Amino acid sequence: MEKNTYIGLTNKIKVKNDLIIKNYKIKKNDYLDKKNEFEVLNVLKSIDQNVIIKAEKMVLKKTKLISYFKILEGYLNLSNVEIEDFHVRKVTELINSFHKIKDERINSLKQFNYKSTLDYFYKKIKKPFFNLDKYYKNIVLKIDTVKGLKKVLSHNDLVPGNIMFKDDDFILIDYDFITLNDKFFDYASFITETLNDNEENIKIFINQLIKKRMILLDKSELDKLNFVIKYQDLLWTLWANYMYENKGDEIYKEIYSNKFDRLKNRKPITF
Template sequence: MKMTKETIQIYINNEPIECIPTNLGLTNDIYKATFMDKPVAIRIPKEETKDLSTFDNEHYVLPLIKDLDLDAHELYYNPETRIRITQWIDNAIEFKDCVMEDKIKKSAQLIKRLHDAKIVTNNEFDCISLLYEYRNKVTHLLHPIDDYFTIANEVRNIHNPHILCHNDLVSGNLLFAEDRDYLIDYEYAKDNDPLFDIMSFITENNIVDKSQRQQFYDAYFGKEPDDQVKKELFTFEKFHNLLWCTWANMMFNLFNEEVYKDIANEKYVALLHNIKTGDSI
């Protein structure tokens, strides 16, 4: 990989490609380029995150979801380097920038389409082990998160069937274009409790308004969740805030970039609210 003032040059099959950096991606760097005479997005993992255990299932998942019409069209993928090239989606708007009134409903429908396929890969997304993996890589704590690791025990006591889930429903992974909607980036995709995915979407996109949460539940469940489901959703809400606070703390230690510190602060505040009030933020 070769740096220039405005572009990066990478080699795919020994052919050089000039790439334009974007501001997209947190664990990856995303570039825009031309490949096979098409405008494409090139995803290159950050060197410091290559040894994380999370990403060992994507090469298996991608063929399984191909017919679900969720992801962007893939042109190249190397499972060893995790470099992936997909079509560049023109005029695509990510969730946080989308102004459509029904974007929450559309997001729920995308997530439900993945869950309704009931794919089982027999490769578990072990969110508790991941929490401890992130914690072990934290060199300097930004917040006293260790006080709340007992939330992991609450997650252990939830025993719903596990199916293929996305597990990383941040704004940039939900794209809305003129022709269709997209659910992209399956690096974290493994078998998990679908309620984890629901709370991934809600917490990662700061859906704090209860009426907006209800919009999602109506579109996903088709009815009001019962008390047990609500209790489990709240457990996952607390856990998400703890998990991604820990992840952001780790990333801040690795890169010393304020974006990760901001995420850690935001997640910690949300976690404290959960703990102190016994309710969603």
């Protein structure tokens, strides 16, 4: 894999010898829980699994988390290719394998909180690009839709760059957002972050989830998935606004524009 493929929006990333080194400076009241990430890194390093790349080494200090990973030689990520049926099917299997990872230590990891995560960005933005109050209120009114659902180990950030593959070997990277969460969050994440507006690929993905061989999604659960998709469109719109305010990088304006367009225009998934 080419060195310039490694681009981080939240971490400083450098390549040294055969290692990728991720360096994150922890800030007061940070939206990323690096203590939880450190625990996740430790747990998944010690488990016999080939779903997500294992850290070679990690160091947590009071103000910094540094993690070291071997370079995946010859691997691409989904931002390097035009996504087709094959990729969607393999990612469906990958998500399912990730959700099936079991270990008693996983139960002590942080649980995702829909309301507090949304509020972090909604309440901290000082200069919103657009007034999102009506979208926020609509989401909060329906947030009980996902209350009390069964928890799995959830990646929570299935952007194309976090899904690596070589031939038919697919693997996840990035531990920034991993928590215990419901299964719908990763399904929605793959749709909102990677498949985006490609209705044909979304249809393929949904069909993979509901087919009898796997039965990962029941038709009666579609309302929950559509809610989480809407939630994520709002969450990442707010996140992009927040990041632009704090970082000033133009890429966050572009992300905001794309996310906001989908927030306004995305049609619910139907069977």
